[in-house]
Amino acid sequence: MNNTVLELKNISYKYKNDLILNKINLKINSGEKIALLGKSGSGKTTLISVLNGTIKPTQGEVKLFNKSFEELDRKQKSKITTIWQDLRLIEDLSAEQNVNCGLLAENNFYFALKNLLNISSFKKAHKYMQLCKLHNSIYDKKIRKLSGGQKQRVAIARSLIQESDILLADEPFNNLDPKLITTIKYLMLESVDKNNKKKSPKTALIALHRLDLLNDFDKVIGIRDGKIFFNVKRNNLKKIHLDKIY
Amino acid sequence: MNKLKLNYTSLSFLPILVCIPLGFQLINNIHFGGFKLFQEFLISAFDPKIDNEIIIIVIKRLNETILIGFFSWLVSIIFGAIFGIISSNIYYKIFNIPNFFYRIIRFFLTIIRSIHEVVWGILLMQIYGINFSIGIIAICIPYIAVNSKVFAEQLETIDYKSFESINQINAPKFSSLLTLIWNPIINTFKNFGLYRLECSIRSTVILGLFGAGGIGTSIFLSFQTLNFRELWTYLWSLAILIILSGLIFKKIKFNSTNKILSIFFIAVFFITILFSFSYFLYFIFNNFENFNSITSLFKSSSELGLFDFLKLILETIILSLLSTGIAISLPPLVIGIFNNNTSKIFIKIFAFLLRLIPTPVILLTLLTFNNPSVSLAALTLGLHNAGITSKLLFKNLDSQDKKNYIAMKSLVISKKTSWLLGLFSQQAKSYLAYCAYRSDIIIRETAIVGVIGSVGLGWQLQESLSSFAWQEVTIVLIAYSSIAIVGELINGKIKNSLT
Numbered sequence: 001m002n003n004t005v006l007e008l009k010n011i012s013y014k015y016k017n018d019l020i021l022n023k024i025n026l027k028i029n030s031g032e033k034i035a036l037l038g039k040s041g042s043g044k045t046t047l048i049s050v051l052n053g054t055i056k057p058t059q060g061e062v063k064l065f066n067k068s069f070e071e072l073d074r075k076q077k078s079k080i081t082t083i084w085q086d087l088r089l090i091e092d093l094s095a096e097q098n099v100n101c102g103l104l105a106e107n108n109f110y111f112a113l114k115n116l117l118n119i120s121s122f123k124k125a126h127k128y129m130q131l132c133k134l135h136n137s138i139y140d141k142k143i144r145k146l147s148g149g150q151k152q153r154v155a156i157a158r159s160l161i162q163e164s165d166i167l168l169a170d171e172p173f174n175n176l177d178p179k180l181i182t183t184i185k186y187l188m189l190e191s192v193d194k195n196n197k198k199k200s201p202k203t204a205l206i207a208l209h210r211l212d213l214l215n216d217f218d219k220v221i222g223i224r225d226g227k228i229f230f231n232v233k234r235n236n237l238k239k240i241h242l243d244k245i246y
Numbered sequence: 247m248n249k250l251k252l253n254y255t256s257l258s259f260l261p262i263l264v265c266i267p268l269g270f271q272l273i274n275n276i277h278f279g280g281f282k283l284f285q286e287f288l289i290s291a292f293d294p295k296i297d298n299e300i301i302i303i304v305i306k307r308l309n310e311t312i313l314i315g316f317f318s319w320l321v322s323i324i325f326g327a328i329f330g331i332i333s334s335n336i337y338y339k340i341f342n343i344p345n346f347f348y349r350i351i352r353f354f355l356t357i358i359r360s361i362h363e364v365v366w367g368i369l370l371m372q373i374y375g376i377n378f379s380i381g382i383i384a385i386c387i388p389y390i391a392v393n394s395k396v397f398a399e400q401l402e403t404i405d406y407k408s409f410e411s412i413n414q415i416n417a418p419k420f421s422s423l424l425t426l427i428w429n430p431i432i433n434t435f436k437n438f439g440l441y442r443l444e445c446s447i448r449s450t451v452i453l454g455l456f457g458a459g460g461i462g463t464s465i466f467l468s469f470q471t472l473n474f475r476e477l478w479t480y481l482w483s484l485a486i487l488i489i490l491s492g493l494i495f496k497k498i499k500f501n502s503t504n505k506i507l508s509i510f511f512i513a514v515f516f517i518t519i520l521f522s523f524s525y526f527l528y529f530i531f532n533n534f535e536n537f538n539s540i541t542s543l544f545k546s547s548s549e550l551g552l553f554d555f556l557k558l559i560l561e562t563i564i565l566s567l568l569s570t571g572i573a574i575s576l577p578p579l580v581i582g583i584f585n586n587n588t589s590k591i592f593i594k595i596f597a598f599l600l601r602l603i604p605t606p607v608i609l610l611t612l613l614t615f616n617n618p619s620v621s622l623a624a625l626t627l628g629l630h631n632a633g634i635t636s637k638l639l640f641k642n643l644d645s646q647d648k649k650n651y652i653a654m655k656s657l658v659i660s661k662k663t664s665w666l667l668g669l670f671s672q673q674a675k676s677y678l679a680y681c682a683y684r685s686d687i688i689i690r691e692t693a694i695v696g697v698i699g700s701v702g703l704g705w706q707l708q709e710s711l712s713s714f715a716w717q718e719v720t721i722v723l724i725a726y727s728s729i730a731i732v733g734e735l736i737n738g739k740i741k742n743s744l745t
Binding site: 052053054074075077078081082084086088089090092093101102104105107108109111112113115116117118119162 | 405407408410411412413414415416417418420421422424425426428429433505508509512
């Protein structure tokens with residue numbers, strides 16, 4: 001049975017005269033947890049932007065659930081969520097309003113208005129903020145008043161509240177202490193039900209720098225100069241692989 | 247000999263050179279017939295007419311002014327926000343609409359904005375006659391376009407990455423739009439909304455001078471009858487209104503997290519839209535016959551010669567340049583020369599009076615001892631706008647860190663030089679940027695002084711309207727609009743290079 005959820009076929013992306021991604025082929029199967037390794041500027045962020053449809057590749061084809069992005073409706077597109085390296089939160093909104101923005105896809109315009117007027121329910125947002133170990137004293141604080149670590153967890157909570165099938169994350173553990181990294185990594189890699197018990201497996205592709213965080217991943221992909229240099233199972237990852245990209 | 251170095255400080259003073267040709271023409275045009283009237287005008291400022299009858303008239307006229315000003319402000323700020331949204335690039339990105347439409351809407355708004363509310367007022371009064379709603383409509387038309395520009399500029403500052411992140415959530419498009427624009431719109435309203443109410447009241451007064459009602463009409467009638475004591479009663483009552491409204495505006499703080507207040511504002515927003523649409527339809531159907539007079543536009547002919555027409559365009563451009571020169575350089579020059587606390591108070595009072603007295607009244611007063619000319623119109627417009635630029639300059643200088651100024655004075659450098667290099671030089675860039683914005687307004691205001699002072703396209707417009715020469719009116723309006731649009735483009739470039 002074909003259980004590929006995301007597929008890149010011969011993807012290249014050129015920005016001005018620079019080739020950022022160079023003929024990338026990649027298949028991501030349902031439930032796979034993939035770590036994406038590479039130096040800064042190797043093309044990790046661009047690859048994630050192509051995978052979530054934010055950037056259109058100069059060449060090649062991206063397929064989500066065996067359909068191109070143009071063929072997908074809004075509901076299908078919302079099955080993919082992204083945690084951006086630069087977080088991309090709305091600075092003038094409070095932490096809980098930002099987390100609630102994750103629910104915009106499954107709600108109507110009236111919900112968006114209520115969220116901005118602070119009269120919507122924040123129950124679900126608070127649940128995810130609690131899971132991300134955010135203290136309730138910061139729930140109604142504007143984003144610009146939060147610390148780097150708090151902002152990072154708000155962005156993660158906004159992404160997790162979408163309960164999407166596929167999670168893409170670009171260096172999501174920046175600004176987090178080791179204890180928090182363990183908690184957040186568990187939340188990102190395992191879907192949980194109401195009782196915080198494991199549910200169905202989640203598909204995830206996470207860009208990382210730290211090699212000590214690789215133990216929960218199934219596969220590791222190495223990227224350098226916009227090209228995939230290796231795509232191996234975590235257990236088969238060798239020093240020789242890492243030498244190719246670092 | 248040392249060469250003059252052009253920097254922001256010297257560029258702020260250089261335009262004062264316009265005073266040389268201006269002064270030459272003004273001296274040549276002096277006549278002594280009206281000195282007594284001018285003297286009477288000045289003395290009456292300290293002896294305004296105060297009795298029961300005039301107080302009742304003042305209250306009635308101020309009520310009219312406030313009503314026209316408030317309604318035109320409310321409608322123009324709400325529709326300005328709506329047009330600001332649909333003329334901002336964020337709207338087109340979210341809805342994937344081709345940029346072509348965005349350019350068309352912007353161009354349309356630029357044309358609307360380029361024509362001063364007085365011109366709109368005179369045009370509408372000519373077609374529909376004088377009534378209460380003409381004032382509101384005349385202010386609303388250009389104000390909606392002006393406000394939409396400010397809102398659109400604020401919406402352009404939305405971080406593109408926030409847009410990408412909300413877009414990636416795949417929310418319904420209207421939800422994404424609302425979430426992204428909510429705070430920029432509220433912040434623009436907080437920072438800009440009340441200032442526009444003040445502008446709206448000022449415009450109501452000026453339109454009143456041309457017959458749209460309110461205290462402006464009373465000011466004009468008392469000037470026509472040379473009843474200066476009555477005139478000053480109206481002017482002082484207007485001053486009290488402006489000072490009081492300024493004090494009230496300072497106290498008003500919008501709390502966007504207050505749920506009841508937010509819901510109230512949303513209700514006002516929708517009621518205003520509904521009311522405006524219904525009134526618009528009512529107005530159109532009730533004035534359909536008058537509207538037909540526009541068809542005469544195609545029947546009338548133009549007797550305006552090409553040479554005369556080009557001369558009028560040139561006069562309007564010269565008038566704009568001379569006025570802008572005065573508005574830029576006069577405030578720093580006067581503040582710099584008379585740099586002590588007592589002089590500052592006098593300069594502030596004088597600047598307030600220049601802002602308070604409508605330009606047509608200043609011009610009519612100056613006409614008592616000077617023949618009509620481009621220079622006199624430029625002086626009037628320049629002085630009025632210098633009153634406005636000096637307010638901003640004082641505000642910025644007062645709030646500026648004075649350590650450089652103190653340090654320079656401690657080195658026994660003269661007070662004037664310390665002020666120039668230690669204080670003003672740091673403000674010069676932002677001051678020039680504001681003046682670039684102000685010169686847009688000056689170009690539009692040439693219409694007002696043109697009508698009164700017999701110069702430029704403003705005068706021709708009045709003449710053509712009086713003789714129902716609609717083709718001429720159209721040509722003059724196109725010329726006006728073109729000058730304003732070109733001016734706006736040039737000033738936009740200057741402003742961008744300064745900010």
